[in-house]
Amino acid sequence: MQTTVRGVRVWDGEEELGLSDVEWLGDRLVAVTPSATDTPDSGLSLIPGLVDTHVHLDTDAVTARADRNWAIVTPPEERSLHVLAQAQTAMRHGVTTLRDLASDPTHFAVSRILDAELLTGPRLVTAGPVGMTAGHGDLFTPPHYPYRPPVADGVDECRKLVRHWARAGAHAIKVYTSGGVLSMGDRVEWRNHTDAELAATVDEAHALGMIVAAHSHSSIGIDRALAADVDSIEHATDMTQRQMDAIAERRIPVAPTLLIHDRLKTRVDDVSADAREKSAALEDARARTLREAGERGVRFVLGTDANGVFTRFGDQMAEVRIMAERLGWDARRALIAATSDAANAIGLGEVTGRIRVGLGADMVLPDGRPWDDIEELDTRRIRAVISRGRIVSGDLRGERLPRPS
Ligand SMILES: [Zn+2]
Structure with a gap:
């Protein structure tokens, strides 16, 4: 029509x-x-509709509570409907493209159904996670629980897991070069993967036509992501000046994930004391680095880490307003970062964003x-x-x- x-x-x-x-x-x-x-x-x-380069759709869409066990105990058939519901909520709030950064077959299924136009929804780019035992991704599942998302240890397993996701229909790969905040028992400063494992993962992903997003909070983690030649850095919280300049010069997109960290600070009821402490420690680095990184030309793009709990699907426009304020950017630059350049950052520059x-x-x-x-x-x-x-x-x-x- x-x-x-x-x-x-x-x-x-x-x-x-x-x-x-x-x-x-x-x-x-x-x-x-x-x-x-x-x-x-x-x-x-x-x-143009907004493009959020970093979301997690696989969350209870009904109660929006920080219940770690929900995703673990809910069958995939049911989770896939929550993935769709969250994606549609984002869409109705003006976000017409999403990249999910910890996808599994439920996300691949929804993405394909939307591409086939069987149901109404946004464009959904999926990224299969390649993380190690005791890495950030692995620590969202309690240690004794028998049904776990796959992990990869050693370069051969890393290559194999990339190939597994490629066969399953993932568009991209997610890696971790540091620990994280909400993962249980995790430490932000923990090394995730060896350099050889990261290099093998990126090499294999690129060979199969998939870009790689790296979760990196610590300076060391950011260095390791840069050395591995990843295609985007997620969070990049503790950037040094040298790293800001390198990231700016190489035009590597960075998702700043601002609102979620504000909310982790203030939500006392459903954030563990451990996660709040880790988030507060990162906040000092964030306050120090954001404005300077914005001024030094770091290529920030809209990436919220929305999961429907701390950042909701529908908060993206608020995140862009906060990006403009904290990065010291004018409205036009912030809006480019949320539309055309965010589409470029996830390989969809010739598909959407303009x-x-x-x-x-x-x-x-x-x-x-x-x-x-x-x-x-x-x-x-x-x-x-x-x-x-x-x-x-x-x-x-x-x-x-x-x-x-
Ligand atoms: Zn994330």
Whole structure:
């Protein structure tokens, strides 16, 4: 079906185009043209749908509580429906592309169903995790529990696990070069994998056409990610100046995951004392490094670590506002980091992230000009969301939506 919106101000993911008519056919943008001079200004804008490069969809979508056991004891058939529900919630809040960074066959299934357009949802990029025994990923499962996600120890097992995920249908690979916060009994400073294991994992992933995202909090972990030639760094909390410059020069995308760490500090009821302590220790580094890294040209992209608990699916616009504030970036730069450059960072630059003929029809119709004033990037201003060519929230007349839940 062909759909046209007339007389909207378009910000295409990089630049403002002025009053335009935008037309799409199915999931393809087919025309973006200046409006005829007598077209009335609708007062609305069109921007690309946001791209969140770091989420975890595999969480209880109903109660949104930090129950570590839920994912472990819930059968995959049921979890896959939660993955879909979380993805659709994000989509209705203007996030039309998601990359899940700890995917398993439930995520691969949902991604394929959405690609086949059997159900309505966002674009979903999946990443299979390659982590070691006692690594960050492994420590989300209690030590004695018999049914565990796969781990890889030694270079051969690393290569094999990458191949396993490739066969299962993963788009990307996730590795860990330091410990983490929410994993039980974990220490942030623990080494995850040897350099040889990391190098083998990245080599194998690249050979099979998959990019690699590295979870790295500590400076040592960041160095190890850089040495392994990964394609993005997640968190990058304790960056040194030398690392900021190297990351900026190599244009390696970094997901800052800001809101989740704010919330780990303040949620006393459902965050363990151990996790709160680890998060607080990282917070000092974060406060010191973020503004400086922003100024030194580190390529931050939207990556929230949303899991529906500490950061919800729908908080992404708030995260972008906080990125602008903490990194000292203007609205346009923050919005690029959440749209066109986030799409580039996950290999979808020619698929989505911009309003351009030939690309997918993923757009948000807000009331306001968020590329001029980032405070206008707000879910309460969304009048419609178009995902893969379908109007999935609101309508194109621009009526105010009931306040999104
Ligand atoms: Zn994560």
